[in-house]
Amino acid sequence: MRNQINQDVECTLFRTAFDTLSYTPVTLGGYLADVVNGKYKQQVENVRALVTSGSEEEAGICKKNLPLLVAGGRMEGGRKREHLVGYSGCVVGDLDHVPGSPSELLARARELSYVKAGHISPSGTGLKLFVLVDSDMEHHAQAFAVVSRLLEADLPDVKVDPSGKDPNRGCFVSYDPAAFYKIEAEVVCVPVAPGKSGVFSQPEPRSLSNYIDKFEAGNPFTDGSRHSYVVKLASALNSAGFSEAEVTAECLYRYTAPGFDEKEILATVADIYHRYQSAHGSNSGRQTPGMATKKSVRNLKSSTPVPEDALLDDGSPMGPDYEPVEGDFPHFDKSLLTGLPNLLADALKTASDDTEHDLTLLASLTMISTALPKVRGMMQGEMYYAPFYTVVTGPSGSGKGCVSRVFKMIEPWQRSIYDNSARKVEEYNKEKEAYELDKLKQRQSKAKKPAGTPLECPRLVQQRQLHMAGYTTTARMIAQLEINDPYSSLLFETELESLNNTMAQDFGGYGYVLNQAFHGERVSCASKTNGTFIVEHPKLGMFVTGTPSMFAKFVPTTENGLYSRLLIYHIAGGGVYRSLTSADNDPKNASYFTELGGRLQDMAVFLEKTDTFVSFTDRQRKKLDRYFSREYYNVRVFGNEDVTSVVLRHRLIIFRIAMVLTALRKAEEEVETVHRIITDADFEVAFHIGTVCLRHSMLVSTTLKHSDTEQHFKMHTAQRDLFAAMPDKFKTATLVEEAVVRGISRSSAFRMLKKAQMYDLLISLGAGYYDKTDSGKNVTISKKG
Template sequence: LRAEYLAGHAEEGDKRKKKLPLLVAGGIMKGGRKREHLVHYSRCIIVDIDGVPTSAEDILRRAEGLPYVKAGHISASGKGDKLFVLVNSDLDLHLPAFEAVCRKLENDLPGIMVDYCGKDPNRGCFVSYDPTAFYKEKSEVVPVKVGAPPAPQKHVPASAIPSSDGALGNYMDKFETDNSFSSGNRHTFVMKLSGALNAAGFEESEVKRECLSRYVEPGFTEKEVAGIVSDIYTRYRSSHGSNPYCPPEHRKPHQKLKSPKSLPDRPDSEETDEFENEGVDIEPDETLLPPFREEFFQSLPSLIRDILTYARDDTERSVLLLSSLAMLSSVTPHVQGSFARKEYQAPFYGVVIGESGSGKGCVASLFKLIASWQRYVYDNSRCEVKEYQKKKEEYELYQKLLLRSGGKKPAGLAPENPEPVKQMNLNISGYTSLARMIEQLETNSHYASCLFETEMEAVTNTLFQEYGNYGYLLNQAAHHERIGNSTKTNGSLLASYPLLSMLLTGTPEMFRRLVPSAESGLFSRLMVYKIAGHGEYRPLTSEDDTPAAAHYFDSLAERVLDIGVHLDKHPTWVHFSDTQRKRLNRYFKQEYNNVRVFGHEDVASAVLRYRLAIFRIGMVLTAIRKGEALSEEKDWVIRDDDFEVAFHIGTICLQHTYVVSTSLKRNKKELRYKMPFTSQKIFAEMPLKFKRAEIRDAGHVLLLSKSSVDRLLTSAEKNGLIISLGAGYFHKTTKGREITVPIIP
């Protein structure tokens, strides 16, 4: 079992662990493992320590030296410890006893992380094999201090509402619409309902009476129902009335809107536009939109390093790096690899966003990089087309002679009707119809086409035309998925394995026209680089006026041509190493979980697709190295230094994607950016144990509404980051403590 965990096979390890015997230290169970099956309480608290600062063995030895720890052993996985502590309290005080023991252990064993999922007395633990386990005949019993019942808070008791209003019944009806009362869930349902009714201020006797009338059924007795209600009201006496219920009849009715003039300047209702409650408007700077770090540039292939010498500052260097890689990804014939059980090639999509004059114009000359390669493919194809035309003319002439001779065959061999050959052209304009683009992608065969536009509006304008509308094509081509189109005018067209790279530049407003929503399929397929700020004036220099400056990329284009020709003759298969793959999985698993937990589900698909983008950059770098070395080797593992570069570019662009996505949420006339990690930051900065009011206050400072914070808590609890202790208190689990304040890559 432990070998499976050490090998990283967590699922297999979990399967083996579940076959072990189970021990419930809290007492004797009869008829099941639920709390109601606990017939004898042992006054023993079991503490599960998952996060250990040193080693499980070290923590166990230190715990053995504590006089109040009765027993302990290393957990079945070998990564944590199980400690057993006796208390002097009864079952009804198990939760405060558990908290007291945890506080005591966390104080005496600095750095440990207690898993608060063990707060229930019926919590079981798997029996472990541990020769170093200990048990003490005598140990101290931890006293649990029970203070006087707190003074009741001010609330609106349900008894103050006339019974004819049916307030309790209405409340319970509403609760039943949102929660399921079914076999296997009955105990939890009544427990949650009792907690809600207690907080709403309804009297225990009234609640008990109504619950008995509704929920008693075979297998779920009156004693059980009444016991659950009494237990909740006793344990959470201090929270009675903390969230008073106000029936709808007692609320101020909504006024009808008579005219637009009667709209309030700023509604106080929680029903305001959700986008207004997602944080403060910001002007993204290089903290949120960092450039690529220069330390990675030295390990790049010589071709890329020479391209970057054209840059005049860090901004241009970063823009040129992503842009040149996107362009060069179209010069990788026969370079392939397998990703998630599917064959992929290197071409990918890049987009550079910046205000006017921000420096994105430096990419305008990059088309020269691949011009020689595209001309090479075009000229070779032109020769094949001419050969086809010649054979076609010979065939047609033969057919005419045959017709004139009355069917008598002319002397010599009869020419065959040649297969049509169409002209390849790897350069695709943004102003291209859907039908023409499909036809050209199919014609270009195994060569990748390149759509390069420094004016993004060339693409956006065409996308909204009936003849254009190739958004579907861009989505399909990103994954080499077949693209079809059938019209009366053009007939049926099919690109069976499209290869397309794309590089676009434009302003934020133009980008929002191209991608109106972060949930757009195209958005998740783009590598985004957003230039921070509005740019600076760049003075003219004498170097700008030299022929060398104007033709800088011409000589580099010949090197690109040589690489392309070599790769075309010698197929290449690229893949990750195991170490690289594991690092990618660790990083993106955390990113994926974070965006889903903290309210950014719209970018979840983008997070997953950035793994493929990193793989493709690794393919491009590997292909360049193979071409420069004139190697004929087919199988290539991405070099570690190339992986570091690809990983850095991918994670930086993902950071830019997060920021840009905040400007795409909702339909707003003004372009605004938000802090993309507000919810995660607030959660990470909360202490180990916190109140709902505390996290709401923290959210209020950053203009997060109460409903947004409550959704955050619901999501965090659903995903196992926190557990509810009742009365508005929450405690972070081991998984929740792993959430940190976002760090810019």
């Protein structure tokens, strides 16, 4: 909380939304004076005229050229959150397209004691309202939730735009003679929820008491429902991880009264802890139950504390929010990776820790997959080539940068293709020049036919470039894929931002190309200037790294088809400091991966001589089917169905990893056999890498449901663990009680029952009783559950 509330609000005014380096400090009062006196009148009236005429697109362009006010505080050096050096404690309520008259609604807002200032928006169809809060910048999202609930409760039929949740969010200037500014306004009190603890951390001293205090705020203790109240409270405390002894002691201290004695309290708490032993600690990262209770907000002093994830949609079938630990994003088991092909084993020698080992392995496999000409295999009747896509996410400074040196291993091969292509282009240019000269001679010799046979126009030869950058247009990407064929291209970037910036443009929306190329499906484009490009079997690999926030922009939702095509590895934690070493004394160490690249180039040249067809054994196929059929139905019944494609496509990714390992074996052995069977050792390596990354992918997918807010991981195995905890025969009431204890809603529990019957995991016996089938009995509790 801030110690003192400054009613003279400091803001920052930017020249435009795009010019983040031209800004001036202003006060909110000074800005409102300019809004009233017409400083921006002409520009704003131009916008409103376009809106009135129905020219929404032109109005949007015109509006973006208006100055931009950041009411969140004083900014220096830019408009990102990190540039906010002085937080003002001012929340902006952006009301778009309000019902009725904006001026009448503004008059009503003026009467609200906590609204500091307000004016009609530059479009003339909404309002901008400014409210002061007593919280600090860290809790701005919570403050925004409180203010939003107040405004939506006090003003009829309005909805506050959620974009204001960020303190650095700006609003375009306006013109409004009826705008108002109050010298003094009521400051909104923001009840801040207690800090979140680690998933399995022990409760801090007095944290039980604090927890119950917050529970009571949303669940008042009344004489008529004392028993059910203690049942509900004990259930929540059990799942939160508090011990039975301390819960019993606290309940006896608080709730013992005539008619509700110690014996009843002891028996109630003991019964809950005994019946729900399997749920103890299952929801230890959960916020206090009372904190999420939605009430009509009429009094600032009685506002229910708002958790930091108050803006999130709680309709997810996943479990409650929790903070994952490193064990939730496992490293590869080095004991299972012994006996790798020599090239990969040598590449891993430079890794200094587990994270660097995993990233080097993934980068090597992904990049090498694009340097294996004529290597392919078949799955479910379709032919596939080796290249695949990998994305590594992790916070800044977590060690992602180590993959840059692995790129040196692919450069010799790409350079050799480029140089060979350059010579052919040079030859083509000479032949083209000779052809044009011959045509000129023919036109000049009209009297007699020139001696010799006329030259034929040479076939067009264009420069091959196997490396693709993130800043590539869609048309250029398709054209380059066609030019590079039959060789595979590689899209490599260590900054996801380059892909995000390009894909956000009309000319760079190549998500379609990535989706098609993953399956080797036809891509094409046509334009009047460049003609038509068609790639029948595009071959493209991709390796990119970025922060979680960048990844959320790259793939904002799991419904995006690209997500299921990615092999994802998330770096948990903030990384470790890497000390300087004496290896820097020898410049030869800088060329280590370049030397490995020379070996890879020789292998690629060898593989180009003959075809290589790779296939599984029957035993390997059966193992894949057993594992992925189980995961498929786990997701169908107990998770989000939009990630079922993630499960299915990881089979193909495992196959491609196995292709890489098998092709490297062939090249190292220098055997020209066309048909190569994947060895059991290579299969187990590919299977291990693929299933570990599937676990990463499933957990990362839970964050994408909240991509517009702070990221929250969820217990994606919560429903599966609930089902597994049930006896072979159970009744609906038992399932629902257990679900409530585990933080799963009743509606989610009933949906799970329906799906479990649909996929033959349960048989209904009638009267609310169910019997598990053999398949249902095979559903086991996860490590987390």
